Amino acid sequence: MPTLHETQKAFCQALRNPSDDNPAFDHLSIYQHLVFNNIDGLLTGNFPVIYQLLGDHVWRTLIESFIQSHQAKTPYFSQIAKEFIRFLASNTHQQLPAFLPELADYEYAESEVFIATENESDKNQPVQIDANSFITLKSTARLKKYNYAVQLISEDNHDLNKISEPTYFLLSRDHQQNVRFLQCNALTYSLFELLRINEGSSLAEVSEILFESVHPHLPNLSQNEWLHNAIELSQQVHAMGAIRNIFPKVVS
Amino acid sequence: MQIKPEGAGLGLRRELLDDCVSFSVAPDFFEVAPENWIGIGGQWGDSLKQIVSRTPLVCHGLSLSIGSTDPLDTQLISDIKCFLDEFNAAFYSEHLSYCSHQGHLYDLLPLPFTDEAIKHVSQRIREVQDRLERRIAIENVSYYSVPEQDMTEADFIKAVLAESQCDLLLDVNNVYVNSQNHQYDPLAFIEAMTQESIPYLHVAGHFRKDNGFIIDTHGANVIDPVWSLLTYTYQCIGNKPTLLERDFNIPEASQLMQEVEHIKSLQSQCSRIKNNNKN
Known part of the structure; x- marks a missing residue:
């Protein structure tokens, strides 16, 4: 029987990679949708200009890539936008405009100041x-x-x-x-x-x-x-x- | 001073802040996720302070990832402790699940129902209780997948409660959702929990897919079978403070308050029956 660590590793790996054919877990696609919709809803709200600029298809691919490859450290929901900015800045995203990390920072700046303690x-x-x-x-x-x-x-x-x-x-x-x-x-x-x-x-x-x-x-x-x-x-x-x-x- | 919640509460969402400040929405107590409010100042922070200064607060965590095999986030725990103290929160609860593995996924993922998971999560609950210097509660979550199963969900939960010496936040909607999705008797599940220490309850609406499978969305009104299950819970364990969770498709304040009031009417019905039985 797999250990708890192995089970979580396999589950999360499958969750992060919807394109892989992974029949190991029942109803995995429900979790994939929940995770995607949650992060997508949050980030679409934080970055409306980027969303409009990229269009739905490219945006979705970008969010999938964020879920797949970014190790988000913050437990705070208001900080997920900053994780996304770090993700944009730390990767070379082919075919995406070079100004995207700066635009993301600018788009989030108003929220950042609005909620600052x-x-x-x-x-x-x-x-x-x-x-x-x-x-x-x-x-x-x-x-x-x-x-x-x-x-x-x-x-x-x-x-x-x-x-x-x-x-x-x-x-x-x-x-x-x-x-x-x-x-x-x-x-x-x-x-x-x-x-x-x-x-x-x-x-x-x-x-x-x-x-x-x-x-x-x-x-x-x-x-x-x-x-x-x-x-x-x-x-x-x-x-x-x-x-x-x-x-x-x-x-x- | 902490004020123990009583009666019917409501999950406090940003969308509701103005209605809560103006008393259009006025439940007996509020619940927030600390992870949505720690580090939030400005208008939102001011509104929270104003609301909490006159209404008791309980806290329900989202990101502690209590079941994860990643290290515990001790910074988060100490931030939560400050938050609980600042707002005199009477309870703090988390989900019996995990939400991160080498990075957060921000959703409640299913634990395997195994002895190893019981030991692991119980040890972490004890550590959290030590660090927070208070007893916490864990909530039975909705789960759609069972990664490994050596026992029933009820036995798994009871073993964790026994080993970690923590309370149970019983989510009645989750009992209904799981009983439908995994074909078990929800009444038997409630009965199995009657000996546990249960400080308060959750109730919520959900979404039923075309294929009959239920997703715990907190995005709709509570359905009658869940109200019946709540009544049954009161009959089994007595009246408990009960919180309505509504996170999506949030209706008008008056409609939301109708559901909060419905909780109170079920509670008073239950008290009346109890009193009549005594006489």
């Missing part, structure tokens, strides 16, 4: 933002950089080549818990990235670090103008709910 320090809300503010990005905010113009991809426009300049986004959840997108340039992205990893510098100090590296490329921009710019950008994304104070307010 706040931590305690996210509650440190700045009253106002100026050169002396010690601020960073909230844990619910996300910075994204794509080598394809993923926001332009649709059923009618899927003939994209790699673009010369990457596309940058900041996503955050505003005070009404709605997800907000800001498309930005490389310089602004760098500012947000520095703020994200900021552990204790003032906005003036962060802006100065960045100014030193960008000044050679933008000789006409003065340090003062750039600081003013950094303050305005920070205020703008603070209104989108992206910013928190690094230090909690001291209660005296």
Whole structure:
């Protein structure tokens, strides 16, 4: 008699490979349908643009391949989409557009921010933002950089080549818990990235670090103008709910 | 403080959140799968907190894969423990099945009814109980295939309960589905479980295929034979908190509440009969 391990191995192998002729288990096709429909329903909901773009037949083949070859680690249903993104990114899927992993990441980004959990320090809300503010990005905010113009991809426009300049986004959840997108340039992205990893510098100090590296490329921009710019950008994304104070307010 | 559920409960789905917040859907208790809610903040997380602050919660796991020969996911267990504590959940249950073998498949797969499976799953249930620092319940699942069978389903379940010292979450719809699909007497199955520790029950709708085979979809109203089996269960083991599972084709709030109310009317009928018998 096979061991428990052998039984599970054979059952799951047969389950993952519907095309193999495997008569060993009764009603195996019921399990195959259940597993497929469950994952298909979830991912179709998470990736409607990809589903439309690929069409039903190619999509089904892709889901079958995901079930067959991807070892999903997460026990959490909201994270299956991320498993799918990893699956797309880690494999070369012949005849599928090269931008697919990035498009998948972009499609899921809104959900990712919508459900992201706040931590305690996210509650440190700045009253106002100026050169002396010690601020960073909230844990619910996300910075994204794509080598394809993923926001332009649709059923009618899927003939994209790699673009010369990457596309940058900041996503955050505003005070009404709605997800907000800001498309930005490389310089602004760098500012947000520095703020994200900021552990204790003032906005003036962060802006100065960045100014030193960008000044050679933008000789006409003065340090003062750039600081003013950094303050305005920070205020703008603070209104989108992206910013928190690094230090909690001291209660005296 | 944990509040023990009573009466009739409902599985809490995202689609129902607004109706639950506004009290259009107001059962005696709710059940969630921790795997659908751990790590969920924002509007959904806020709604869950609001709902649970005024209605008792029980938890019914999906991804622990208690019967798998893969290693136990100890991170998941500790996340579940935090979740149970945060929401004061009175019960935690899992399915007597497995859902992963070298990667998750996110569905309930059938265990073979063998001594080896009893020993393996019981040892893992004990480990989970130790880690969670509480007694858990396991649910009898619907199964469509029997990979190996040295004993009946009822004997298999009873042996696991005895060896692991855990409770039974008796799913009355699953008893009906399995009894139809595998041709056994559902009443005898219920009778075989009467000595077990059963803190609460599940009831749900299912889908019957053209060939008569039943799939446990939780996507339809509960059918009369399952209501009758629930009544019979109450007669055998007394009134138990009972939860309606509805995961697909979710109807209007009022229609859903009718089914929840029906559970309560069966419970009160059963109490009346018991009281009359006493007099």
